[in-house]
Amino acid sequence: MSRQRQRRRERGQAAVEYAGVIALLLFVALAAIQLGVAAYAxxxxxxxxxxxxxxxxxxxxxxxAGRAATAAVSEWLRPRTESGSCGVEVTVEVTVDIPQVLPIFDFGSAHRSVTMPCD
Structure with missing residues (x-):
């Protein structure tokens, strides 16, 4: 096979490799952003x-409790709040759905509970 013929066959190979690497890097970047969103939530x-x-x-x-919890978070995160009545202490449970950046990652929701003594 002549050199000229071989060069013609390899034309465009760099573009194909570049497109593959760019797609992989974009996926990794979006996965990192998804992890950051999950930690933030x-x-x-x-x-x-x-x-x-x-x-x-x-x-x-x-x-x-519900109003204070909603006011304490970013507007795009809508917390669901459950709280008991204040006796000796009160427990408030908050659940925040973790937004999806990529549809293949589903982290579900973040759930936190805090108990404080009543004044």
């Missing part, structure tokens, strides 16, 4: 649970 669930428990532990805190 878990951190926000903890923040919401602490804020909700703090609000519910106050003397006039009945029904305030």
């Amino acid at each position: 878990a951190q926000q669930a903890g923040t919401a649970a602490r804020a909700g428990a703090r609000a519910a532990s106050m003397p006039d805190g009945d029904g305030q």
Whole structure:
């Protein structure tokens, strides 16, 4: 096989390899972003649970846990809050759905619970 013929056969090989590497790098970058979003959602669930428990532990805190938890997190994360009534202590549980960046990764939701003594 002549050199010219071999070069013609290899034309475009670099472009194909480049496209494959770019696709792989894009996938890795999106997977890293998904892990960051999951960690952020878990951190926000903890923040919401602490804020909700703090609000519910106050003397006039009945029904305030949900509002305080929602106010403590980013708007695009919608926490679901459950709290008991204030006796000796109050427990607030917050669940935040983890948004999906890639449809193949499903982390579900982040769940945090905080217990505080009542004032």
